[in-house]
Amino acid sequence: MINNLLKTSLDKALSTIEKSRQLYSAGLKPVESGVITTVLNGIAKISGLPGVEFDELVKLPEDVYGIAFNIDPDEIGVVLLGDYSKLQAGDKAERTGRVMDVPVGDALIGRVLDPLGRPLDGRGPLNCSERLPLERMAPHIMDRAPVTEPLQTGIMVIDALIPVGMGQRELILGDRQTGKSAVAISTILNQRGKHVLCVYCAIGQRASAVAKVVAELREKGAMEYTIVLVTEGNDPSGLQYISAFAATSIAEYFMERGDDVLIVYDDLTNHARAYRELSLLLKRPPGREAFPGDIFYLHSRLLERSTHLRDELGGGSLTALPIIETQEQNISAYIPTNLISITDGQIYLSPTLFELGILPAVDIAQSVSRVGGKAQLRAYSSVTSSLKLDYVQFEELESFSRFGTRLDEASRKIINHGERIRECFKQDELFLFSAPEQLMVLLALAEGYFDTIALEKVHPAMVKVGNASLDLADADLVQRIVENKELSAADHDAMLQAADSAMKQFRDKQ
Numbered sequence: 001m002i003n004n005l006l007k008t009s010l011d012k013a014l015s016t017i018e019k020s021r022q023l024y025s026a027g028l029k030p031v032e033s034g035v036i037t038t039v040l041n042g043i044a045k046i047s048g049l050p051g052v053e054f055d056e057l058v059k060l061p062e063d064v065y066g067i068a069f070n071i072d073p074d075e076i077g078v079v080l081l082g083d084y085s086k087l088q089a090g091d092k093a094e095r096t097g098r099v100m101d102v103p104v105g106d107a108l109i110g111r112v113l114d115p116l117g118r119p120l121d122g123r124g125p126l127n128c129s130e131r132l133p134l135e136r137m138a139p140h141i142m143d144r145a146p147v148t149e150p151l152q153t154g155i156m157v158i159d160a161l162i163p164v165g166m167g168q169r170e171l172i173l174g175d176r177q178t179g180k181s182a183v184a185i186s187t188i189l190n191q192r193g194k195h196v197l198c199v200y201c202a203i204g205q206r207a208s209a210v211a212k213v214v215a216e217l218r219e220k221g222a223m224e225y226t227i228v229l230v231t232e233g234n235d236p237s238g239l240q241y242i243s244a245f246a247a248t249s250i251a252e253y254f255m256e257r258g259d260d261v262l263i264v265y266d267d268l269t270n271h272a273r274a275y276r277e278l279s280l281l282l283k284r285p286p287g288r289e290a291f292p293g294d295i296f297y298l299h300s301r302l303l304e305r306s307t308h309l310r311d312e313l314g315g316g317s318l319t320a321l322p323i324i325e326t327q328e329q330n331i332s333a334y335i336p337t338n339l340i341s342i343t344d345g346q347i348y349l350s351p352t353l354f355e356l357g358i359l360p361a362v363d364i365a366q367s368v369s370r371v372g373g374k375a376q377l378r379a380y381s382s383v384t385s386s387l388k389l390d391y392v393q394f395e396e397l398e399s400f401s402r403f404g405t406r407l408d409e410a411s412r413k414i415i416n417h418g419e420r421i422r423e424c425f426k427q428d429e430l431f432l433f434s435a436p437e438q439l440m441v442l443l444a445l446a447e448g449y450f451d452t453i454a455l456e457k458v459h460p461a462m463v464k465v466g467n468a469s470l471d472l473a474d475a476d477l478v479q480r481i482v483e484n485k486e487l488s489a490a491d492h493d494a495m496l497q498a499a500d501s502a503m504k505q506f507r508d509k510q
C-alpha cells in the first residue's frame, strides 16, 4: 500500500519534471556567438566561434551577413556581403547554422536583382517561396545526356562555323571593347519565342553599362524570359564573388524543372579578380599572377554545373556563355588558359578585326566548338564543311599577298571567294538571322554565287538573299530546317533558285 502510494507520487513527480523539462528546452535556443576583432576591406576577423563550419553564414550587426571563409584554430576570416562601414571591432557575431542561399522561382523572370535576392528595378518585392543554396554539387556523370540540340545565337558566323549546343559551355574571350558582351546579348535576344530562359549575370561592371543592357533587353521584349543579376564594380568583393554562384543556382532551378536555360557570366575576369582580392586579404598563399591556388577549382566547379540532363530527370539544359577579357591579345595568360581548358570551346574576338570594321570580330582560326558540331541543325552540315576550310585558306593567302606577291589564277580565286565569305559574315550587333535565312546565304556562298558580284554589293545582296527565305514556295522546307531534318538535293535547288533571283538586281547593275 505504502509502496503503491510512493510509486504513484514518484511517477507524478517524474512526469511533472519531464513536462517542465520539455517546456524549458523548447524555449531555449543556443546561440554560439563571437566577437569581431578586425574589419578591413570587406573582410572581418572573428574570435570565439569554435564550432563554425566552412561556408557557414555568420550574422553581424546592422543586418550584415558574412561567409566563413578561413577557419583557423583561434580566429575565423569572414567575407562580408553587405555595407560593412558601420561594423567595428568588438561587435557581436553569431552563427546561423545555415549556408548562403538565394530565392528562386518564376517570380524572378523579368526582374533585376542582386545576389542577396534584393530587387534593383523598383518593381516591388520578389515573392519567391523557394530558396536554393549558392554552392551545389554539379550533376553526376550518369545524370547527364549528350549535347544534341543547337542553341541558335542568330549570329551567322557562329551558328555556321562555331555552333553552340544546348548544355554546352562556350567561352567568349577577347580584349576590352571587342564586342564580347554584344555576342552574348544578341544570343539572348535571339531566344525570343524559342522557350529558352536566360540569366544574365553582370559581375563587377559599371552601373551605366548594366543599365544600358537592361534597357536594351527590355526594349526588345527580351526581359519577358530573362533574369538579370547584378553586382557593380564598387560592390564588396564578397558580393561579386557569390554573384556567379547565385546566378547559377537560379538557372539550375529552371533546368531541374525541365526547361532549357542560357546563362551569361559577364565577366569571369572580374569574378577571378574579386576572388583574388579576398584570398590575398585573408592571407592565403598567392600563386601565378597572384591568384590563389584554387582558382581553377573555383571556375570548374561553377561551370561543371552547366549540362544537359537525361530525359528521366526532366531533360532540361543549362548552356553557359562565360566571358573573359584578355590583355593585349594574350590568350595564354593564366585565367584564359584555365577557362579554355574548362569549357567546350571558345569564340575569340580579335581587336585587329574590330579595328578593320569586320564585325562581329570573330577570329575563325582561333575559335572552336568542341561539341556544338554534333548539335548543329542537320541542314548546315553539308553546306558549312567547306566554308571554314576555304576561309582559313584565304586568310593565309591574304597575309601572303600583302607582300605584293603576284598571284596565280587559282590563288586569286581563293582570295576573291574568301573576301566574299568575310563580307557575308559581317553582321550588325542587333541584326539577327534565323536558321533558314542563314542557310540561304551559306548555300549561295558555298556555290560561289557571290563570287561574281562586286565586293561592295555583297553585303546588301546577302541581306536580300537571307530575306528571300520568306519567299520560298515550299513553306514546308523552312519548317524542315527548323525541325532539324536533313535537306534533299531538291531542297537545295529550290533554295538556290530563290537566292539566284534575289541576287539578280545586284548582278545586272554591275
Ligand SMILES: Nc1ncnc2c1ncn2[C@@H]1O[C@H](COP(=O)(O)OP(=O)(O)OP(=O)(O)O)[C@@H](O)[C@H]1O
Pocket: 174, 175, 176, 177, 178, 179, 180, 181, 182, 183, 325, 359, 360, 427, 428, 429, 430
Ligand atoms: N556586330 C557589331 N556591329 C556593330 N557594332 C558592334 C558590334 N559588336 C559590338 N559593337 C560595338 O562595339 C562596342 C563594344 O562592344 P561591347 O561592349 O559588346 O564590347 P565588350 O568587349 O563587351 O567591351 P568591354 O570590354 O567594355 O566589356 C560597342 O559600342 C558596341 O555597340
Ligand SMILES: [Mg+2]
Pocket: 180, 181, 182, 266
Ligand atoms: Mg562587355
